[in-house]
Amino acid sequence: MLDRIELLLRRLEVLLPPLDQSPDWRAHAFRWRKKDVLGSRVGWLEAVAAPHRIRLEDLQHIEPQKAEMVRNTRQFAAGRSANNVLLTGARGTGKSSLVKAVWHELEQAGLRLIEVDKADLVDLPELVALLAGRPERFIVFCDDLSFEEGDAGYKALKSVLDGSVVAAPDNVLVYATSNRRHLMPEYFDDNARTRHQDGEIHPHEAVEEKISLSERFGLWLTFYAFDQDAYLAAARHWLAEFGCPAWNPEIERAALNWALARGARSGRVAWQFARDRAGREA
Incomplete structure (x- = not known):
């Protein structure tokens, strides 16, 4: 019976906000979180353990x-x-x-x-x-x-x-x-x-x-949307960041085809292409 009660309490703990809702001010990034508790919405400031850092x-x-x-x-x-x-x-x-x-x-x-x-x-x-x-x-x-x-x-x-x-x-x-x-x-x-x-x-x-x-x-x-030169430069940069510094006409054609299939040229599409290419050639 005690084991069942402990299991039930653990399942309830997932659904409830933390008992101590005071923020951890030592953190550098936070998210505002909310949960339904007894019919009302309760909010608290949650520290982000692994924030997404971009240079x-x-x-x-x-x-x-x-x-x-x-x-x-x-x-x-x-x-x-x-x-x-x-x-x-x-x-x-x-x-x-x-x-x-x-x-x-x-x-x-x-x-x-x-x-x-x-x-x-x-x-x-x-x-x-x-x-x-x-x-x-x-x-x-x-x-x-x-x-x-x-x-x-x-x-x-x-x-x-x-x-x-x-x-x-x-x-x-x-x-x-x-x-x-x-x-x-x-x-x-x-x-x-x-x-x-x-x-x-x-x-x-x-x-x-x-x-x-x-x-x-x-x-x-x-x-604004990238033109072709800006898109290719971004793709080349991200390929180098992923450890694939080589650039040749075949890779350039692959990058252009990738953008054509996505229907857009942007920094995000360039990053996605480089991520895919680096994974293939790892």
Whole structure:
């Protein structure tokens, strides 16, 4: 009977949040986690044991965006004023990787990274209150951010960025990536239906509401699809990183065919090709 009770308790422990929910501030990277407990959602800050570290020099052909990101983040890590950042543009071009690379570059200067899922943005005010007063500098990172009509996290993020009666702490910035410049879907009807929009008397105000969130990010960085030369250079770089420094016309053709099959040329596709090729030739 005791063995069965112990087994049951172990199974319940997996479903429940940790008893001690105080963060391990010695960690350099965290995730905001949530679980359902007795009908309510409980959140806590979980230290990441093995964070994904990327070097800045591994990010190819995004030098202007890289320079702006490093400058803004260095200001922040040094205790000076800096802006929240929105990174938008083509998929696979290094938006998320740049956030992680800049954090890795400056983590020894006291910079910390916290990843928050879009579904948990409603807890952002609670998280910011937890971080206020800490000596570290925190980047709250939300990847692949976009909203649909009525998302609860939309207004929570707006309030934290700029708009709450509570002043935002100077040791927290929000970095978000998205494929949408304005973070919400936009329709032809937003302009075409000038007489009304979902019953609204002033349709232009509905449009203003849609773009107001992205306007609260002080720094916008836009990423563009790679051309063929940039893609091949990235593939060559990653092959060297994986221990395959040789480059010849046969490998170049294979890299181009790989991109053609994927329907895109980007840093991510180049990395995937190099990973596959290195595995074949190991």
